[in-house]
Amino acid sequence: MSNTRTQWNVPSSAIAKRAHNPIRQIVDKLKLDPQATKTFISLSVGDPTVFGNFNIDSSANDAIIRQLHSFKHNGYGPAHGTADARQAVADMVTLPEAPVTANDVVLANGCSGALDICVNVLGNPGQNILLPRPGFSLYGSLAAIRSLESRYYNLLPESNWEADLAHMESLIDDQTCAILVNNPSNPCGSVYSREHLQAILALAAKHHVPIIADEIYCDLVFKGNTFYPMASLTSEVPILSVGGLAKKWLVPGWRVGWIVVYDQNNVFEQIREGLLNLSQVILGPNSIVQAALPDILHRTPDQFYQDTITQLEENTQLSMDAVSKIPGLKPVQPQGAMYMMVGIDVSSFEGIKDDVEFSQKLLAEESVLCLPGECFNYPNFIRIVITPTKDRLEEAYQRMAEFCSRHHK
Ligand SMILES: Cc1ncc(COP(=O)(O)O)c(C=O)c1O
Structure with a gap:
Protein backbone atom coordinates (compact mmCIF):
# COMPACT_ATOMS: atom_id res chain seq x y z
CA MET A 1 0.00 0.00 0.00
CA SER A 2 1.31 3.43 -0.79
CA ASN A 3 0.16 6.92 -0.02
CA THR A 4 1.07 9.54 -2.58
CA ARG A 5 -0.85 12.39 -0.96
CA THR A 6 1.34 15.36 -0.33
CA GLN A 7 -1.27 17.91 0.66
CA TRP A 8 -4.78 18.16 2.10
CA ASN A 9 -7.56 17.50 -0.36
CA VAL A 10 -10.81 16.23 1.13
CA PRO A 11 -13.59 16.19 -1.48
CA SER A 12 -17.19 15.53 -0.47
CA SER A 13 -18.62 12.17 -1.49
CA ALA A 14 -20.68 11.55 -4.60
CA ILE A 15 -23.74 11.06 -2.37
CA ALA A 16 -23.20 14.42 -0.67
CA LYS A 17 -22.88 16.04 -4.08
CA ARG A 18 -26.17 14.47 -5.20
CA ALA A 19 -27.96 15.50 -1.98
CA HIS A 20 -29.91 18.70 -2.36
CA ASN A 21 -33.03 20.39 -1.11
CA PRO A 22 -34.52 22.42 -3.96
CA ILE A 23 -36.68 24.42 -1.56
CA ARG A 24 -33.58 25.72 0.27
CA GLN A 25 -31.86 26.59 -2.99
CA ILE A 26 -34.84 28.61 -4.18
CA VAL A 27 -35.70 30.18 -0.81
CA ASP A 28 -32.10 31.28 -0.30
CA LYS A 29 -32.54 33.47 -3.38
CA LEU A 30 -35.53 35.25 -1.80
CA LYS A 31 -34.36 38.13 0.34
CA LEU A 32 -36.24 40.22 2.86
CA ASP A 33 -35.53 43.93 2.40
CA PRO A 34 -33.32 44.86 5.40
CA GLN A 35 -34.98 48.32 5.38
CA ALA A 36 -38.49 46.78 5.44
CA THR A 37 -40.82 48.47 7.90
CA LYS A 38 -43.65 45.96 7.58
CA THR A 39 -43.58 42.94 9.86
CA PHE A 40 -42.55 39.74 8.13
CA ILE A 41 -45.37 37.24 7.47
CA SER A 42 -44.38 33.77 6.36
CA LEU A 43 -46.95 31.75 4.44
CA SER A 44 -44.22 29.35 3.45
CA VAL A 45 -43.43 26.78 6.13
CA GLY A 46 -45.56 23.66 6.47
CA ASP A 47 -45.15 23.73 10.25
CA PRO A 48 -48.50 24.27 11.98
CA THR A 49 -46.87 25.29 15.28
CA VAL A 50 -45.27 28.51 14.00
CA PHE A 51 -48.10 30.93 14.87
CA GLY A 52 -49.21 29.36 18.17
CA ASN A 53 -52.81 28.75 17.03
CA PHE A 54 -52.44 25.01 16.34
CA ASN A 55 -51.35 23.05 19.41
CA ILE A 56 -51.26 19.38 20.25
CA ASP A 57 -53.87 18.31 22.78
CA THR A 300 -56.55 12.14 22.27
CA PRO A 301 -60.14 13.40 22.48
CA ASP A 302 -62.13 13.61 19.23
CA GLN A 303 -62.74 17.28 19.89
CA PHE A 304 -59.05 18.00 19.23
CA TYR A 305 -59.27 16.56 15.70
CA GLN A 306 -62.55 18.36 15.02
CA ASP A 307 -61.15 21.69 16.22
CA THR A 308 -58.10 21.31 13.99
CA ILE A 309 -60.25 20.67 10.92
CA THR A 310 -62.64 23.51 11.77
CA GLN A 311 -59.78 25.98 12.04
CA LEU A 312 -58.22 24.74 8.79
CA GLU A 313 -61.58 24.97 7.02
CA GLU A 314 -62.20 28.52 8.24
CA ASN A 315 -58.72 29.57 7.16
CA THR A 316 -59.24 27.95 3.77
CA GLN A 317 -62.52 29.80 3.28
CA LEU A 318 -60.94 33.09 4.29
CA SER A 319 -58.02 32.41 1.91
CA MET A 320 -60.24 31.47 -1.04
CA ASP A 321 -62.47 34.52 -0.52
CA ALA A 322 -59.54 36.93 -0.30
CA VAL A 323 -57.25 35.52 -2.99
CA SER A 324 -59.94 34.92 -5.61
CA LYS A 325 -60.65 38.67 -5.59
CA ILE A 326 -57.03 39.57 -6.43
CA PRO A 327 -56.52 40.30 -10.13
CA GLY A 328 -54.04 37.95 -11.81
CA LEU A 329 -54.33 35.23 -9.13
CA LYS A 330 -56.40 32.07 -9.38
CA PRO A 331 -56.58 29.90 -6.24
CA VAL A 332 -57.47 26.22 -6.58
CA GLN A 333 -59.99 25.19 -3.91
CA PRO A 334 -58.29 22.94 -1.31
CA GLN A 335 -60.18 19.95 0.08
CA GLY A 336 -57.82 19.09 2.92
CA ALA A 337 -54.26 19.28 4.32
CA MET A 338 -52.80 22.74 5.06
CA TYR A 339 -52.06 24.29 1.71
CA MET A 340 -53.56 26.19 -1.19
CA MET A 341 -52.04 26.43 -4.66
CA VAL A 342 -52.59 29.72 -6.46
CA GLY A 343 -52.09 30.12 -10.20
CA ILE A 344 -50.37 33.32 -11.36
CA ASP A 345 -51.30 34.72 -14.74
CA VAL A 346 -47.79 36.05 -15.33
CA SER A 347 -48.72 37.60 -18.68
CA SER A 348 -51.04 40.00 -16.86
CA PHE A 349 -48.27 41.41 -14.66
CA GLU A 350 -45.73 44.07 -15.62
CA GLY A 351 -42.11 43.15 -14.93
CA ILE A 352 -42.82 39.74 -13.36
CA LYS A 353 -41.66 36.90 -15.55
CA ASP A 354 -42.43 33.89 -13.37
CA ASP A 355 -43.43 32.55 -9.95
CA VAL A 356 -39.93 32.93 -8.47
CA GLU A 357 -39.84 36.61 -9.41
CA PHE A 358 -43.39 37.04 -8.09
CA SER A 359 -42.34 35.58 -4.71
CA GLN A 360 -39.10 37.59 -4.69
CA LYS A 361 -40.86 40.91 -5.32
CA LEU A 362 -43.73 40.15 -2.95
CA LEU A 363 -41.19 39.47 -0.20
CA ALA A 364 -39.06 42.51 -1.00
CA GLU A 365 -41.99 44.92 -1.27
CA GLU A 366 -44.51 43.53 1.21
CA SER A 367 -42.49 41.26 3.56
CA VAL A 368 -44.82 38.35 2.74
CA LEU A 369 -43.20 35.04 1.83
CA CYS A 370 -44.93 32.32 -0.24
CA LEU A 371 -43.05 29.46 -1.86
CA PRO A 372 -42.88 29.66 -5.65
CA GLY A 373 -44.31 26.64 -7.49
CA GLU A 374 -40.78 25.96 -8.73
CA CYS A 375 -40.12 24.41 -5.28
CA PHE A 376 -42.65 21.74 -6.21
CA ASN A 377 -41.63 21.44 -9.86
CA TYR A 378 -44.62 23.50 -10.92
CA PRO A 379 -43.99 26.95 -12.35
CA ASN A 380 -46.44 29.86 -12.40
CA PHE A 381 -48.09 28.89 -9.14
CA ILE A 382 -47.36 29.84 -5.56
CA ARG A 383 -48.14 27.71 -2.51
CA ILE A 384 -49.80 29.33 0.47
CA VAL A 385 -49.70 27.67 3.90
CA ILE A 386 -53.07 28.29 5.51
CA THR A 387 -52.14 27.68 9.16
CA PRO A 388 -51.31 31.26 10.28
CA THR A 389 -53.80 33.07 12.53
CA LYS A 390 -56.72 34.73 10.76
CA ASP A 391 -55.42 38.25 11.40
CA ARG A 392 -52.02 37.34 9.91
CA LEU A 393 -53.71 35.79 6.87
CA GLU A 394 -55.94 38.83 6.38
CA GLU A 395 -52.98 41.17 6.64
CA ALA A 396 -50.96 39.03 4.20
CA TYR A 397 -53.78 38.96 1.63
CA GLN A 398 -54.33 42.71 1.97
CA ARG A 399 -50.66 43.29 1.18
CA MET A 400 -50.78 40.75 -1.65
CA ALA A 401 -53.77 42.59 -3.15
CA GLU A 402 -51.90 45.92 -2.99
CA PHE A 403 -48.82 44.31 -4.54
CA CYS A 404 -50.83 42.80 -7.38
CA SER A 405 -52.76 45.98 -8.09
CA ARG A 406 -49.43 47.85 -8.36
CA HIS A 407 -48.00 45.32 -10.81
CA HIS A 408 -51.10 44.26 -12.73
CA LYS A 409 -51.23 45.63 -16.30
C1 LIG B 1 -46.26 15.21 1.94
C2 LIG B 1 -45.31 15.17 3.08
N1 LIG B 1 -44.71 14.01 3.39
C3 LIG B 1 -43.83 13.92 4.40
C4 LIG B 1 -43.51 15.02 5.17
C5 LIG B 1 -42.47 14.89 6.26
O1 LIG B 1 -43.01 14.75 7.51
P1 LIG B 1 -42.07 14.70 8.81
O2 LIG B 1 -42.01 16.08 9.35
O3 LIG B 1 -42.80 13.76 9.74
O4 LIG B 1 -40.75 14.18 8.42
C6 LIG B 1 -44.11 16.26 4.90
C7 LIG B 1 -43.76 17.45 5.67
O5 LIG B 1 -44.09 18.57 5.38
C8 LIG B 1 -45.03 16.34 3.82
O6 LIG B 1 -45.63 17.49 3.50
Missing part, protein backbone atom coordinates in the same frame (compact mmCIF):
# COMPACT_ATOMS: atom_id res chain seq x y z
CA SER A 58 -52.60 18.72 26.34
CA SER A 59 -53.41 15.05 27.04
CA ALA A 60 -50.45 14.17 24.81
CA ASN A 61 -48.16 16.42 26.84
CA ASP A 62 -49.41 14.69 30.00
CA ALA A 63 -48.63 11.29 28.44
CA ILE A 64 -45.08 12.40 27.69
CA ILE A 65 -44.60 13.74 31.21
CA ARG A 66 -45.89 10.49 32.74
CA GLN A 67 -43.46 8.44 30.67
CA LEU A 68 -40.61 10.78 31.50
CA HIS A 69 -41.23 10.45 35.23
CA SER A 70 -41.44 6.66 35.05
CA PHE A 71 -37.67 6.40 34.36
CA LYS A 72 -38.53 3.33 32.26
CA HIS A 73 -37.95 4.68 28.78
CA ASN A 74 -34.48 6.15 28.73
CA GLY A 75 -32.67 3.27 27.06
CA TYR A 76 -32.23 1.85 23.59
CA GLY A 77 -35.36 0.19 22.25
CA PRO A 78 -35.79 -2.17 19.32
CA ALA A 79 -34.55 -0.50 16.12
CA HIS A 80 -37.89 -0.65 14.32
CA GLY A 81 -39.84 0.60 17.34
CA THR A 82 -41.11 -0.84 20.61
CA ALA A 83 -43.78 -3.53 20.43
CA ASP A 84 -46.32 -1.30 22.25
CA ALA A 85 -45.74 1.67 19.98
CA ARG A 86 -45.98 -0.47 16.83
CA GLN A 87 -49.12 -2.13 18.20
CA ALA A 88 -50.65 1.31 18.80
CA VAL A 89 -50.03 2.26 15.16
CA ALA A 90 -51.34 -1.10 13.92
CA ASP A 91 -54.53 -0.78 16.00
CA MET A 92 -55.12 2.66 14.49
CA VAL A 93 -54.54 1.76 10.83
CA THR A 94 -55.75 -1.83 10.59
CA LEU A 95 -58.63 -2.21 8.16
CA PRO A 96 -61.18 -5.01 7.97
CA GLU A 97 -60.34 -5.35 4.27
CA ALA A 98 -56.57 -5.04 4.85
CA PRO A 99 -55.72 -6.15 8.38
CA VAL A 100 -52.29 -5.40 9.86
CA THR A 101 -50.53 -6.23 13.12
CA ALA A 102 -47.57 -4.75 15.02
CA ASN A 103 -45.33 -6.90 12.81
CA ASP A 104 -46.40 -4.83 9.80
CA VAL A 105 -45.23 -1.55 11.35
CA VAL A 106 -41.78 0.05 11.33
CA LEU A 107 -41.24 3.30 13.23
CA ALA A 108 -38.92 5.95 11.84
CA ASN A 109 -37.60 9.46 12.40
CA GLY A 110 -40.57 11.38 11.14
CA CYS A 111 -42.40 10.64 7.94
CA SER A 112 -39.26 11.82 6.12
CA GLY A 113 -37.31 8.99 7.75
CA ALA A 114 -40.08 6.58 6.77
CA LEU A 115 -39.95 7.76 3.15
CA ASP A 116 -36.17 7.45 3.11
CA ILE A 117 -36.41 3.82 4.19
CA CYS A 118 -39.17 3.08 1.66
CA VAL A 119 -37.22 4.53 -1.26
CA ASN A 120 -34.10 2.68 -0.13
CA VAL A 121 -35.83 -0.66 0.23
CA LEU A 122 -37.56 -0.58 -3.15
CA GLY A 123 -35.13 1.14 -5.49
CA ASN A 124 -31.77 0.21 -6.96
CA PRO A 125 -29.50 2.77 -8.62
CA GLY A 126 -30.48 3.14 -12.28
CA GLN A 127 -34.11 2.27 -11.69
CA ASN A 128 -36.86 4.88 -11.77
CA ILE A 129 -39.61 6.00 -9.43
CA LEU A 130 -42.85 7.79 -10.36
CA LEU A 131 -43.44 11.00 -8.41
CA PRO A 132 -46.25 13.59 -8.50
CA ARG A 133 -45.77 17.00 -10.15
CA PRO A 134 -46.40 19.25 -8.30
CA GLY A 135 -45.15 17.32 -5.30
CA PHE A 136 -43.24 17.44 -2.04
CA SER A 137 -39.61 18.03 -2.95
CA LEU A 138 -38.16 15.47 -0.54
CA TYR A 139 -39.25 12.69 -2.90
CA GLY A 140 -36.92 13.85 -5.67
CA SER A 141 -34.10 14.46 -3.20
CA LEU A 142 -34.33 10.93 -1.82
CA ALA A 143 -34.41 9.47 -5.32
CA ALA A 144 -31.37 11.52 -6.37
CA ILE A 145 -29.30 10.38 -3.39
CA ARG A 146 -30.18 6.81 -4.30
CA SER A 147 -29.30 7.39 -8.00
CA LEU A 148 -32.89 6.64 -8.95
CA GLU A 149 -34.37 8.48 -11.89
CA SER A 150 -37.36 10.63 -10.84
CA ARG A 151 -40.14 10.42 -13.40
CA TYR A 152 -42.81 13.00 -12.72
CA TYR A 153 -46.44 12.31 -13.55
CA ASN A 154 -48.61 15.39 -14.04
CA LEU A 155 -51.36 16.38 -11.67
CA LEU A 156 -54.16 18.34 -13.30
CA PRO A 157 -55.28 21.50 -11.49
CA GLU A 158 -58.49 21.72 -13.53
CA SER A 159 -59.45 18.19 -12.39
CA ASN A 160 -58.88 18.73 -8.69
CA TRP A 161 -55.21 17.87 -9.06
CA GLU A 162 -55.95 14.29 -10.08
CA ALA A 163 -53.10 12.40 -11.70
CA ASP A 164 -53.02 12.33 -15.48
CA LEU A 165 -53.38 8.54 -15.69
CA ALA A 166 -52.35 8.24 -19.33
CA HIS A 167 -49.21 10.23 -18.57
CA MET A 168 -48.54 8.13 -15.49
CA GLU A 169 -48.87 4.92 -17.46
CA SER A 170 -46.59 6.19 -20.23
CA LEU A 171 -43.79 6.60 -17.65
CA ILE A 172 -43.89 3.03 -16.34
CA ASP A 173 -41.37 0.53 -17.61
CA ASP A 174 -39.72 -2.62 -16.29
CA GLN A 175 -37.29 -0.51 -14.23
CA THR A 176 -40.04 1.31 -12.33
CA CYS A 177 -39.59 0.42 -8.66
CA ALA A 178 -42.63 2.25 -7.23
CA ILE A 179 -45.36 4.81 -7.79
CA LEU A 180 -45.53 7.39 -5.04
CA VAL A 181 -48.99 8.79 -4.32
CA ASN A 182 -49.46 11.65 -1.86
CA ASN A 183 -53.04 11.96 -0.64
CA PRO A 184 -54.12 14.40 0.81
CA SER A 185 -51.51 16.42 -1.00
CA ASN A 186 -48.77 18.84 -0.18
CA PRO A 187 -48.70 21.29 -1.99
CA CYS A 188 -52.13 20.93 -3.64
CA GLY A 189 -54.48 20.45 -0.68
CA SER A 190 -56.35 17.91 -2.82
CA VAL A 191 -58.15 14.84 -1.50
CA TYR A 192 -58.68 12.07 -4.02
CA SER A 193 -61.95 10.28 -4.60
CA ARG A 194 -62.25 6.54 -4.15
CA GLU A 195 -62.62 6.16 -7.92
CA HIS A 196 -59.43 8.04 -8.68
CA LEU A 197 -57.40 6.06 -6.17
CA GLN A 198 -58.87 2.87 -7.63
CA ALA A 199 -57.83 3.97 -11.11
CA ILE A 200 -54.23 4.49 -9.94
CA LEU A 201 -54.31 1.11 -8.21
CA ALA A 202 -55.57 -0.50 -11.42
CA LEU A 203 -52.50 0.83 -13.25
CA ALA A 204 -50.21 -0.39 -10.49
CA ALA A 205 -51.87 -3.83 -10.66
CA LYS A 206 -51.69 -3.98 -14.46
CA HIS A 207 -47.95 -3.25 -14.43
CA HIS A 208 -47.13 -4.97 -11.13
CA VAL A 209 -45.60 -1.87 -9.57
CA PRO A 210 -45.88 -1.37 -5.78
CA ILE A 211 -47.21 1.85 -4.26
CA ILE A 212 -45.66 4.14 -1.67
CA ALA A 213 -48.68 5.97 -0.19
CA ASP A 214 -47.66 9.15 1.62
CA GLU A 215 -50.67 9.56 3.90
CA ILE A 216 -49.14 11.97 6.44
CA TYR A 217 -52.18 14.28 5.99
CA CYS A 218 -54.65 11.44 6.58
CA ASP A 219 -57.99 12.58 7.99
CA LEU A 220 -57.18 16.28 7.54
CA VAL A 221 -60.06 16.60 5.10
CA PHE A 222 -62.78 19.20 4.84
CA LYS A 223 -66.57 18.78 4.76
CA GLY A 224 -67.83 16.85 1.76
CA ASN A 225 -64.56 14.93 1.27
CA THR A 226 -63.46 11.55 2.55
CA PHE A 227 -59.98 10.23 3.09
CA TYR A 228 -59.58 6.69 1.74
CA PRO A 229 -56.39 4.89 2.79
CA MET A 230 -55.06 3.41 -0.44
CA ALA A 231 -54.76 0.02 1.21
CA SER A 232 -58.53 -0.05 1.83
CA LEU A 233 -59.13 -0.15 -1.93
CA THR A 234 -57.02 -3.09 -3.09
CA SER A 235 -56.41 -6.68 -2.17
CA GLU A 236 -53.84 -7.06 -4.92
CA VAL A 237 -51.37 -4.16 -4.97
CA PRO A 238 -48.72 -4.21 -2.20
CA ILE A 239 -48.49 -0.87 -0.45
CA LEU A 240 -46.06 0.83 1.91
CA SER A 241 -48.11 3.52 3.62
CA VAL A 242 -46.21 6.23 5.51
CA GLY A 243 -47.52 8.57 8.17
CA GLY A 244 -46.55 10.25 11.39
CA LEU A 245 -47.37 12.67 14.19
CA ALA A 246 -46.26 15.81 12.34
CA LYS A 247 -49.54 17.00 10.84
CA LYS A 248 -52.66 15.36 12.27
CA TRP A 249 -51.23 15.66 15.80
CA LEU A 250 -49.46 18.98 15.07
CA VAL A 251 -46.02 18.07 16.45
CA PRO A 252 -43.53 17.93 13.54
CA GLY A 253 -40.66 18.48 15.97
CA TRP A 254 -41.34 15.25 17.83
CA ARG A 255 -40.02 13.35 14.80
CA VAL A 256 -42.23 10.28 14.88
CA GLY A 257 -43.15 8.56 11.65
CA TRP A 258 -44.14 5.09 10.58
CA ILE A 259 -44.29 2.67 7.68
CA VAL A 260 -47.20 0.25 7.47
CA VAL A 261 -46.82 -2.77 5.21
CA TYR A 262 -50.05 -3.79 3.50
CA ASP A 263 -49.33 -6.94 1.58
CA GLN A 264 -52.14 -9.44 1.42
CA ASN A 265 -50.41 -11.76 -1.07
CA ASN A 266 -46.93 -11.94 0.46
CA VAL A 267 -45.30 -10.11 -2.42
CA PHE A 268 -43.21 -8.08 0.02
CA GLU A 269 -41.34 -10.98 1.69
CA GLN A 270 -37.91 -9.56 0.83
CA ILE A 271 -39.10 -6.01 1.37
CA ARG A 272 -40.11 -6.79 4.96
CA GLU A 273 -36.66 -8.14 5.69
CA GLY A 274 -35.10 -5.14 3.94
CA LEU A 275 -37.20 -2.73 6.00
CA LEU A 276 -35.94 -4.34 9.19
CA ASN A 277 -32.33 -4.27 7.97
CA LEU A 278 -32.58 -0.61 7.03
CA SER A 279 -34.32 0.37 10.26
CA GLN A 280 -31.44 -1.20 12.18
CA VAL A 281 -28.87 1.19 10.74
CA ILE A 282 -30.11 4.13 12.83
CA LEU A 283 -32.51 3.61 15.75
CA GLY A 284 -36.04 4.95 15.28
CA PRO A 285 -37.79 7.78 17.11
CA ASN A 286 -36.89 8.73 20.66
CA SER A 287 -37.94 6.41 23.45
CA ILE A 288 -40.12 8.84 25.43
CA VAL A 289 -42.44 9.69 22.54
CA GLN A 290 -42.62 6.01 21.57
CA ALA A 291 -43.71 5.19 25.11
CA ALA A 292 -46.40 7.86 24.96
CA LEU A 293 -47.58 6.84 21.47
CA PRO A 294 -50.41 4.49 22.57
CA ASP A 295 -51.96 7.35 24.59
CA ILE A 296 -51.38 9.94 21.86
CA LEU A 297 -52.97 7.79 19.15
CA HIS A 298 -55.81 6.32 21.16
CA ARG A 299 -56.68 8.76 23.96
